[in-house]
Amino acid sequence: QVQLVESGGGVVQPGGSLRLSCAASGFTFTTYGMNWVRQAPGEGLEWVAFVQNDGSREYYADSVKGRFTISRDNSQKTLYLQLNSLRPEDTAVYYCAKIFYEGGTDNIFDSWGQGTLVTVSS
Amino acid sequence: EVVLTQSPATLSLSPGERATLSCRASQTVIKYLAWYQQKRGQAPRLLIYDASNRATGIPARFSGSGSGTDFTLTISSVEPEDFAVYYCQQRYNWPPITFGQGTRLEIK
Numbered sequence: 425q426v427q428l429v430e431s432g433g434g435v436v437q438p439g440g441s442l443r444l445s446c447a448a449s450g451f452t453f454t455t456y457g458m459n460w461v462r463q464a465p466g467e468g469l470e471w472v473a474f475v476q477n478d479g480s481r482e483y484y485a486d487s488v489k490g491r492f493t494i495s496r497d498n499s500q501k502t503l504y505l506q507l508n509s510l511r512p513e514d515t516a517v518y519y520c521a522k523i524f525y526e527g528g529t530d531n532i533f534d535s536w537g538q539g540t541l542v543t544v545s546s
Numbered sequence: 547e548v549v550l551t552q553s554p555a556t557l558s559l560s561p562g563e564r565a566t567l568s569c570r571a572s573q574t575v576i577k578y579l580a581w582y583q584q585k586r587g588q589a590p591r592l593l594i595y596d597a598s599n600r601a602t603g604i605p606a607r608f609s610g611s612g613s614g615t616d617f618t619l620t621i622s623s624v625e626p627e628d629f630a631v632y633y634c635q636q637r638y639n640w641p642p643i644t645f646g647q648g649t650r651l652e653i654k
Contacts, residue, residue, distance in 0.1 A: 468645055468646070469648075470645070471642055471643040483641040484641065486642070519589055531643050533590070533635070534592050534601060534602075536590055
């Protein structure tokens with residue numbers, strides 16, 4: 425079965441950096457686009473970024489554009505999110521999410537990891 | 547950006563009652579709307595995609611309807627395990643992909 429396991433969260437000071445990872449198993453990672461979605465404490469869901477299955481295209485929410493970078497290593501079946509210039513408002517649980525259809529950009533999030541908490545605080 | 551507005555914010559029902567949750571889009575999303583369930587401390591779970599298609603393993607008591615700008619998630623007879631927060635999400639006009647603010651289904 426599909427398994428997504430995030431790691432890399434923690435406490436970081438404003439202006440700092442962090443790299444999140446999402447290890448995938450149970451499906452052919454190379455054929456599915458992937459996303460990061462975050463959820464601030466007590467708040468709703470916010471889409472963060474998407475990467476095409478082959479890494480050829482990336483899209484970002486305006487709130488993170490220029491600060492965050494999504495990438496993937498298909499040989500390692502791992503998705504990444506590099507977080508730079510962090511702000512207190514970036515504090516959230518970050519989820520990786522797989523899309524439904526192979527090879528596309530359908531952005532139906534059919535599988536989610538358990539999330540990793542990023543706290544930005546001095 | 548497509549804004550999704552969910553109503554009501556909170557729905558209080560007893561087990562066995564019918565639940566009707568609404569999601570309205572600020573512009574058409576055709577049929578490209580999904581519904582997710584999130585229980586406390588857990589990741590969201592896909593329930594419905596493309597307005598009316600149940601995801602794998604989702605019980606038949608969950609159904610979705612609508613098109614254009616108005617969508618509904620219906621739970622025909624609420625079970626104790628259904629009390630959670632429900633989000634709608636559009637994928638028609640992106641980026642950005644957008645979610646509604648959520649409807650909390652609570653026990654009356």
